[in-house]
Amino acid sequence: MFDLDLRSRKPIYEQLVDKFKEFIINDVMQTDEKLPSVRILAQQLTVNPNTIQKAYRELEVQGFIYSVKGKGSFVDGSAKKVSSDEVKRIKSDLEKLLAEAFFVGITKNEINELIDLTYEQIGGGNGND
Amino acid sequence: MVMIKLTNVSKQFDKEMVLDNVSFEVNKGSIYGLLGSNGAGKTTLLKMIAGILKQNHGEITINTHPIYENPALKQTVMFIPDLPFTFPQYTVKQMAEFYANVYDTWDQERFHKLHDLLGLDVNRKVARFSKGMQRQVAFWLTLCTMPDVLILDEPFDGLDAVVRQKIKNLIIQDVADREMTVMISSHNLREIEDICDHIGILHHGSFILEKDLDDLKSDIHKIQIALKTESDELFDQLEIVHQEKRGSVHLLIVRGGREDIDQIIKSFNPVVYDLLPLTLEEIFVYEMGGVGYAIENILV
Structure with a gap:
């Protein structure tokens, strides 16, 4: 399904959370789609099942998935409402990147174009990057 | 649910204090990584949890029962030492027969499955195998007893990258399917980091740190x-x-x-x-x- 970067400094459960968020936001995983079971994912990725359980719990707390007892975890359709912390983090990341962009001489117009282009791609509904 | 529990455990060899008042718990279905400096007492600790050595003070229980000299409990607790032991002159098949006799929970079907996976000759004498292959045999036999608790001392030593991945995958399957509890001691921290959810660091016979790995990292x-x-x-x-x-x-x-x-x-x-x-x-x-x-x- 996907690979984890075991050499990364980022904890594995954080990588899992981010990966699933990316899938859900980009519609790679549809609303109400079932996530792989902890058991299967653990075996596929050779990752501790407790770590996967933790990632699923975190995704549930953040509102990206919901779980049904005895059935498994599913993508929550209302996931697009992201927490304010997340918004803050993304904004600060963007600021950093934009400052860098201006520093290397990318113009404001070019950035505006990029914004329009990205917006179209997401709005167009095809989840391809 | 707590699977392994140590309360105020101390161990002395002659006058030398090897473990000093150690207490900790391992939950069922957890993979616990035991780290420590050389000579910190890791192997001694593992041997006591396996019920091979007796502590001088304190209590060690597995599933709420004391482990030392408890044959019924030891049916479900497996220990692979840093140098796996097999009888000299025995072939893999003969060793498997011995294990099947000793352990009630021996799974013969699994033995054949793992044979296909590992591809080692069952009719060869274990002592004739290379170091890494002997360790594979140890895992092979151990996993067929379907243990509830698996204790591993430097388990990945001498295994090549492919086999290491296979073995890890087998362990993870048992943790996911049957909630097997695993304790691993290793100096290969990368290996521990990938597979464990809890970490304890031992130094001079006591813990200097004992925590959930993700909490530790955050x-x-x-x-x-x-x-x-x-x-x-x-x-x-x-x-x-x-x-x-x-x-x-x-x-x-x-x-x-x-x-x-x-x-x-x-x-x-x-x-x-x-x-x-x-x-x-x-x-x-x-x-x-x-x-x-x-x-x-x-x-x-």
């Missing part, structure tokens, strides 16, 4: 920072474990939550600011440094 950070104007005020506000200066960039190891650190540092308007999680290897080195077991640059 509580200590590596920071690179450069300020327009140097200010000691910033450093006073942080809980600094280690500090270095390279040119105008400060390298800090800081304890605390990410958000708190972020807030403090951003209020000083740094020119350069990076915050990275630590690898387990770095955590180990800095924690050990904290108890006076530091890496020193010695010229010889």
Whole structure:
């Protein structure tokens, strides 16, 4: 399904959370789609099942998935409402990147174009990057 | 549910105190990584949990029952020592027959499945195999007894990368399917980092740290920072474990939550600011440094 970067400094459960968020936001995983079971994912990725359980719990707390007892975890359709912390983090990341962009001489117009282009791609509904 | 529980356990060999008042718990279905300096008492601790050695003081229980000289309980507790033992002259098949006789839960079907997976000859004498292959045989036999608790001392030593992955995968399957509890001691911190959810660091016979791995990693950070104007005020506000200066960039190891650190540092308007999680290897080195077991640059 996907690979984890075991050499990364980022904890594995954080990588899992981010990966699933990316899938859900980009519609790679549809609303109400079932996530792989902890058991299967653990075996596929050779990752501790407790770590996967933790990632699923975190995704549930953040509102990206919901779980049904005895059935498994599913993508929550209302996931697009992201927490304010997340918004803050993304904004600060963007600021950093934009400052860098201006520093290397990318113009404001070019950035505006990029914004329009990205917006179209997401709005167009095809989840391809 | 607690599977392995140690309460105030001490162990002495002659006059030498090897383990001093150790207490901790391992939950069912958890994979616990035991780290420590050389001679810290890791193997002694594992042997006591396996019921091979008897503690001088304290209590060791598995599933609430004392393990020492408890044959019924030992049916479900398997220990692979750093040098796996097999009878001389025995073939893999003969060893398997021996295991099947001793362990009621022996799964013959699994033995055949693992035979296909590992591809070792069952009619060969175990002693004739290479070191790595002997270790594979140990895992092969052990996993067929369907243990509830698996205790491993330096388990991945001498295994090639492919086999290592196979073995890890088998262990994880048993943890996921049957909630097997695993204890691993290793010096290969990368290996531990990938597979364990809990970590304990042993030094001179007692724990200097014992925690959930993710909590551990989210509580200590590596920071690179450069300020327009140097200010000691910033450093006073942080809980600094280690500090270095390279040119105008400060390298800090800081304890605390990410958000708190972020807030403090951003209020000083740094020119350069990076915050990275630590690898387990770095955590180990800095924690050990904290108890006076530091890496020193010695010229010889």
